[in-house]
Amino acid sequence: MEDDFIPESERLQIEQIRELESEELEIEEVDNEDLSDDDIRRGAAGASASNTYDTSLVALHSYLGEVDDTHNRMAFLDGGAVLTLPLFYLEGIVLFPEATLPLRVIFPNFITGVERAMRQADAPYTIGVVRVYRDSNSDRIRFSTTGTTAEIRQHRRLEDGSVNVVARGQQRFRLKRRLIDAEGAPCGEVQIIREDLPLRTPQEVVGKLRPLRNLQTNSICSAPSLNDSQLNHRSYEEGNDSDAMSEGSFESELSSAEKCLHRAALASCRPNVNDESMSSDEENFVQHSEFHPEMSQLDVYLRSMHSKHKTQSVHANPDVGKRTFSGLHRYKAKWEKRSIAHLRNVPAAFWPSWVYNMFDSYSLARKAADRWEQVVKAPSMEGLVMKPDLLSFYIASKIPISESKRQELLEIDGTSYRLRREIELLESFDKIQCKSCQTLIGRRSDMLIMSSDGPLGAYANPHGFVHEVMTLFKTNGVGVAGPPVKEFSWFPGYAWSVAECTTCGTHMGWHFSATRKKMRPRSFWGIRSSQILDDTN
Template identity: 25%
Template sequence: MEGDVDGTGSDAADTVTYDNMSDEDAVDDAMNEGNSSDEDRNVQHHTFDRALPVKHTYLGMNLEELRGRTFLDDDSYQTIPLLPEPGVVLVPGQTLPLTVFYPPTISMLRRTITTDHTFGVVCVRYATSHPPILADIGTTAEIYAFQDEEETAGFKIKAIGRQRFKIVETQRQIDGNVSAKVRILPEIILGDPLAGASFSSCDKYSKSAKKLKNLENREAVVTRWPSWVYSQFQTQKLMKKLIHLLRHMKIGNPNASFPTDPVELSFWVAQSVPLRDEQKLDLLRIDCAVQRLRWELSVLERCRILCCQKCSSKIAYQRDIFSMSVEGPQGTYVNSGGYLHETVTVYKAKGLRCVSDEPSTEYSWFPGYAWTITECRHCQTHMGWLFTSTQPELRPAKFWGLCRRSLAPKLETGENAEFKPVM
């Protein structure tokens, strides 16, 4: 797929023709037609194979697969090569496709493939003043497939996020690559907060929700805190509440099961919900799944609107988010120029206009759909793409793919509140 180079939409103006204002209403009509009905929101009417985007077939069908899996010891210090990526915050479990043209980076990836297949991905954050700075937190990525072609076609890989790390110090190599000494961050597992006050003779009542609640109330009596305090830190209750909220908001495939492991679920939400870079980095800094789940519940319960990052215009409601992939409603994709876009799929959007002449199927991330570049109608920021079906039997017929870096989650009341981790 093509699109803007830096996510600002500045380059798109040189390569595409802007629609005039009379076309905007037609775009909104096309956006609303067939996308807002209950029939389209019902998963059984979706005929698209959600397993296709995960394969990233636009990279080619002849990628060589790598065997084995690398785990670095928790709390250990490692020296790893870094790949700085603007506007991308990789989390464990997230798929990372790459097309690389820069020779030093290709050399670094080739060396990585011959060793432990592991490198570090760090978000590049642009402050008010340049030069850009690296985040102090990142995630290791393990290469599991690659294709080494001529430089004109690019060096293509598929990797997956594995472990969080904190940068201790960085060093720029002679060839321009960056390596870093990092500390692999451990995952802290919290037990049942009422375990010390529980009675083993009452375990037989644990299968009854009503009896379990009464039992917890009695156990809390012998402690200094009421039972509702402990319930905020009980993993299973947090997971149940979060999954219930995700299903109510229709985030994810209703027919698919959510991760049953609290750590995996916390990272699945982190990669599936359009958060700002700073918010995702805050999540990576949290060492415990319980705290991440509480943080995510706080955000999801308060956030209902997605706005343009630059001008704060309303773009979409969170209830319109849906999954076009088995990995979730948000995925990471790379265009033909090698630029990464974390893209969230929504049924409906407003305040957008198409800026390219004709829909294109070249390098489409969703096989069977053609894409059209879209921008914010108010500030002309590149916002993503409108995908339209090229096959009559494909459902949904149309949907939007919005760039996470171009979105800002806001409260439905319009308050400019910043979300902080729940500690």
């Protein structure tokens, strides 16, 4: 790759990486307990001026060597589209849209798949990625049916025939069937998933309205019944409305005749309600209200009642009609005091605002971002809060939980449902345990941010395998096996050693040690997400 095409910022990063890799190996063994709180905070935030490590270096995946930019940006495929793509099935990897996937392709059939992707016309530079896993009951290899397309952004073919690739997740798909093409490349017939638009509850729908409750007797508006604790639960966002008195307290001020009128007026909110308990007068009111769109619904009812009583007064005591009509006007005054606007809008807000917020993607995005910042201690997520769909994929791709839980997130359709599940996982996630023997090896408070991509990232090794690794500043029950090695280190300036569970001997990941005495943090651990036990519900 010619130096003239390298941006200045990337040129400086490459020089810094080369400088780190040229240093003599100066490993200083440091006990985890010797780390101060300041060291821990600096490592977790990755932003302190006194922290000598630049976390942006990791995201370059410089261990792959030089790669060429494909200069290709494919337009997104239509939801529902069916096409055949070269298929990469990776164990221990769950790829999400917008996430980076480094690949070192050394197997001939997958190299053929890369070559096919580079020249295909319907989806150029695009491959399909699905997770494979071993069935715990039968020990058979299984293929996930939901995967993600990935666009090849950078690649370089090496002298030994292998190919280095840096791809980026694009769109989710359903795997319809697997096949092998004429050249031996594994392929898959996939159908692009049609993503929903993030939902937002219109503010005028919720506002400060209270839920409509069933009336005790002869209910005309058949709304769901809620108890007082449900009505008042989580009203912190909307506050208390002084007009929103209970139905019982309002009706207690009315006479028997006025109660009947009140219930009939409520029926005007739902003119299509079919209720056997509706009287003939109320049916007459509902019918009239449909033909008087510019007239107050209560006025329509009052006029119809006035006309009826006026006719009756010809054959009865005139004073009775006057008293009845006077009662109607007294009721109308109480109605207006009650705020007729609330009653007209009640059917649009059967539930309190917190119920609507359970499905409002933007409210959920705010809550998920707050939980993420609490757990990961990451910088502000303000830039993604107004893009709930991207935020849901961002959190899912970086949340340090087991691969099976992350596959579950990938399979969820609907931004609001995915965000709700992520909030649950962020609130319940704490313990990190060995999948084989359930030994507690760490907690979420032990997490460390060593990459600008977050606490969990995907990295390729020289043998063609890709690992998703979460970084911790300390562990329990994990030991180092073997000497430190500088070559092919995912974290420039650190040497790696294999790390194993001291209880069962499972390969848990790697221990990374600084090659400079002044580097902070001086050491940390990289734990494979595929070896983490599911401890969340």
